Amino acid sequence: MSHHGVRARVAVLVALVVGLLSWLLWQLLTGEGTLVPRPSWLAALLLVGMAAFVGGWAWPVRSYLAGRSTRRLDPLRAARVVVLAQAATLTGAAAGGWYAGQLAVVAGDLSLVANQARLWRLALLVGAGLVLSAVGLVAQSWCRLDPPSDDD
Known part of the structure; x- marks a missing residue:
């Protein structure tokens, strides 16, 4: 990680x-x-819920930095939101990868009825992990401050 935070790559x-x-x-x-x-629907709900939580915590920071908020922003809270966004990015990527590996195995043997039933749930879980990771990347960008220029 650099001063830019967790990168998409x-x-x-x-x-x-x-x-x-x-x-x-x-x-x-x-x-x-x-x-x-058999994958759980609850896991998908939790991943999407975490994405909503991260986005919800980052939104006030975004509003403040854009000059649309009249409320004072605690710098420690803003720093915590950045760390939360970075953790969400990595957690979503890991969860998406975990379920993608399972999806690849299941998709490789669709002759089993049990695998056919698991296919869509696993695809949904991969998507939920990717959503969490994407929201983390966006939230992290919302909290980024550009370095001061020489004029500042």
């Missing part, structure tokens, strides 16, 4: 590494006759 790298590890793990486990666990 770092999130993509996290998603790819976690996705590959997830795929390898589930390839090994399903090769022994185990099924990929």
Whole structure:
């Protein structure tokens, strides 16, 4: 991480590494006759809920920095929102990669009825992870201050 925070390419790298590890793990486990666990709708709701939470906490910082807020902004709160946004970016990328690995394993054997039933839920979970990561990146950008120029 630099002074720019977590970059999109770092999130993509996290998603790819976690996705590959997830795929390898589930390839090994399903090769022994185990099924990929049935994904929970609650997990998708939690990921999307976390995205809403992060966006909700970043919005007042964005408003303040844009000059649209009359309320004073505590700098410590703004710093915490940036860290929260960075954590959301990485968490969403890792969750998206984890479920993408499972999705790849399930999609590889759709002859099983159980895998057909898991396909859409896993796709939804991959999407929810990507939403969390994207909201984290956007929230982080909302909280960014440009370095002062020589005129300031």
